[in-house]
Amino acid sequence: MPSSWLLIENGTVVDGTGAAASAGTSVLVEDGRIVRVGPDATADAVPRGEPLTRIDATGKTVMPGLIDAHCHMTYGESRSEEEIDLYTSPELRTLKAAFHAQKVLRAGVTGISQPGGSYFIGVGLREAIKDGFVQGPRMTSAGRYISTSNSLTDWYPDSVGVPEGSIGILANTVDGMKDEVRRQVKAGVDLIKLADSPYGDYQAFTDDEMKIVADLAHQLGKKVTIHARGSAEVDAAVRAGIDWIMHGNVMTDETIGRLAESGTPLVPTLLLLANVADFGAQVGAPVDLRDGMKRMLEKTGDSLHRAHEAGVKMVLGTDTGFSVAPYGEWHARELELLMNYAGLSSLEAIQAGTQHGALMLGLDGEVGVIAPGMIADIIVVDGDPVEDITVLQDKRRIETVVQDGRVVVFDEAALERRWPHDRAQIYSVTDLTYDLVHGQAGEAGNGELAELDQSDARDLVADLQHRETSARMC
Ligand SMILES: [Zn+2]
Numbered sequence: 001m002p003s004s005w006l007l008i009e010n011g012t013v014v015d016g017t018g019a020a021a022s023a024g025t026s027v028l029v030e031d032g033r034i035v036r037v038g039p040d041a042t043a044d045a046v047p048r049g050e051p052l053t054r055i056d057a058t059g060k061t062v063m064p065g066l067i068d069a070h071c072h073m074t075y076g077e078s079r080s081e082e083e084i085d086l087y088t089s090p091e092l093r094t095l096k097a098a099f100h101a102q103k104v105l106r107a108g109v110t111g112i113s114q115p116g117g118s119y120f121i122g123v124g125l126r127e128a129i130k131d132g133f134v135q136g137p138r139m140t141s142a143g144r145y146i147s148t149s150n151s152l153t154d155w156y157p158d159s160v161g162v163p164e165g166s167i168g169i170l171a172n173t174v175d176g177m178k179d180e181v182r183r184q185v186k187a188g189v190d191l192i193k194l195a196d197s198p199y200g201d202y203q204a205f206t207d208d209e210m211k212i213v214a215d216l217a218h219q220l221g222k223k224v225t226i227h228a229r230g231s232a233e234v235d236a237a238v239r240a241g242i243d244w245i246m247h248g249n250v251m252t253d254e255t256i257g258r259l260a261e262s263g264t265p266l267v268p269t270l271l272l273l274a275n276v277a278d279f280g281a282q283v284g285a286p287v288d289l290r291d292g293m294k295r296m297l298e299k300t301g302d303s304l305h306r307a308h309e310a311g312v313k314m315v316l317g318t319d320t321g322f323s324v325a326p327y328g329e330w331h332a333r334e335l336e337l338l339m340n341y342a343g344l345s346s347l348e349a350i351q352a353g354t355q356h357g358a359l360m361l362g363l364d365g366e367v368g369v370i371a372p373g374m375i376a377d378i379i380v381v382d383g384d385p386v387e388d389i390t391v392l393q394d395k396r397r398i399e400t401v402v403q404d405g406r407v408v409v410f411d412e413a414a415l416e417r418r419w420p421h422d423r424a425q426i427y428s429v430t431d432l433t434y435d436l437v438h439g440q441a442g443e444a445g446n447g448e449l450a451e452l453d454q455s456d457a458r459d460l461v462a463d464l465q466h467r468e469t470s471a472r473m474c
Contacts, residue, residue, distance in 0.1 A: 002051065005050060005053070007029075014350055019347070027378065035372055060399065063350065063378070063379055064367070065378060066110065066111075068353075070246060071318060072116065073125055094119075106415055108331075111137050111139070118144070118165050140360060142191045142193040144167060144169040146192065151205075152195040174212055185222055192223070194213060196230075200232075202232065203232040223244075225267075249268075249303060256312065267316070271319060277297055301340075382396075
């Protein structure tokens, strides 16, 4: 059977390893794998009669597709945790996830890992993409986050419990945790996600619990990661042998030393915090939430700079899936944030977004680098991201997306589709008291509320929901 070939000619190659860019360089791909890079990557290497696609990359950057190690495909751009857990049916949630996967790929993100989500939608989506009947990035997925009552994801009062559609599952005993690992592995997950404390104020799993979960996952051939914002849980996670760590916002030098020594990668996932802090006002995020995120970012910047200096390996992750971090919009912003908040150079940031993400795809050493033998997930960019990392944030500059050696064709118009948000059944946005109706004219707040029209009221509802649930994000 003849091979099919792709030749990307005369571009500036940024290979993803952190090495300097190489101008005037061609890349030859045979059937999904890169076979030659450099002077001998020419059409002469293609046997006569075999199909060859040529792309002129003169003046463009040729680099590996981005890998986002923290992307929640089941969240559906939710404005609230209730929306994530309760309102959208699993059937519709699955279909929307398949739609949104196209948007992620269109942004030049050719690989994602989903560290937790509703049902086993991630497993199904992964298979559909692999089989080629859904367009999207290559993918690995966890199931529901394993949580204790002191963790992220056990949001609701015990009278409600943790509903079936929740992104988390409650396991307060070692037996319960082991049981859930076994069930998730049977259902086809690639990794287990543990949810430690929401803000890193305390360690929600014991050292033993982390170790037992990690050991069982590894025994069954799977990886394990953890939401860990505080030093205690990051430290415990490293000691437990957890494969990579999400966040690490506040870390002591001792913890950073252990993290660096272990070689355990860190996925800081700054994007969600920074989008709320920097742009939240434009979408009605409450002041308290925005200020809280700013404070968290300041602390995080201190920890991450020390971690980078100590040699901790960093990886691109965004927490895409919330309304403030929609699909296909902001993945590449994380690279700019890693430069600003951790002190990476642009080449190091690109490496964090390419080569370092391969582990999370279960393809370490096989993807995320432009070199012979590597899987051909490649993007051609109109601009120089080494000089200006922000060019990667503008989708219009991601001129070509190559996946498995094939140029992806997008239905650009269809990708514009957005949905209104599910929300609770609201009767009003504030209390209808006697004084509100009959109180003195000019009383603070009255006029303002009276002037709200229908669309303002809807925004205010979203605002209130944010306030109620802001703390629980991610
Ligand atoms: Zn997350």
